[in-house]
Amino acid sequence: MWEVKVKIIKNGTCTVDPGNMASLVHVALKHQMGIKGGSTVSLIREKDDCLLIDTGYEDESDESPMNQRKNRDWLKLLLDFHGHRPEDITKVFITHFHMDHFGGIELFEGAKWFCHRLAHEGLMSPLKDKFIPLDDGDQIIPNAVVAHTPGHTRGHSSILWWNANGSLRAAICGDAVINLAWLQSGSIWRFNSDFFDLEAARKSIGNLLHRADLIIPGHGQPFFSSAIKLIK
Secondary structure (H helix, E strand, O other), X not given: OOOOOEEEEEOOOOOOOOOOOOOHHHXXXXXXXXXXXXOOEEEEEEOOEEEEEOOOOOOOOOOOHHHHHHHHHHHHHHHHHOOOOHHHOXXXXXXXXXXXXXXXXXXXXXXXXXXEHHHHHOOOOOHHHHEEEEOOOOEEEOOEEEXXXXXXXOOOEEEEEEOOOOOOEEEEOHHHOOOHHHHHHOOOOOOOOOOOOHHHHHHHHHHHHHHOOEEEOOOXXXXXXXXXXXXX
């Protein structure tokens, strides 16, 4: 049996299906059903470090204090379900700065906050001052490194983790891989206004599928890369 130190604290959801327009009607219908598009939240525990990747903020268009409180309370509850408290988190890595991936990060004021250097360049103070920029290949905790995966945004990055003997490699992908349905469709999510580059997005997907056995997408359940053909 593999030794897996990666936990999925929360499975992300998606409000737009591949091949569909980003229709306000379809999105509103999913919202009414309780599908509000928050990202996957992953946690890696290695020795004295407890690394959280993304924060899973739901209903990113709702910036009201009530929604902010709901998101903080929900994330605390999910952490508690997995045996953790916000103060246990020593490091937070944000794959990219869309609200559904970093909203509510203030819950982890006691942790160090990280992102890729290119993402950091686009931030404004005071948020910029709180983040530590990292580069492609930098180790963030033992057995886990930053992988620059541009396309969805210019500074988008993922986390690559491997177990002690290297028999299992996992990629926490953020929106470099939206979910299995989007990947199998061959479509690329391009609805965000800061979308960077189509070919870079496809190359990032191919690199992640090549470098990892287990793919943890930004808005869906994990799956094994062995069942997926590399996107050319």
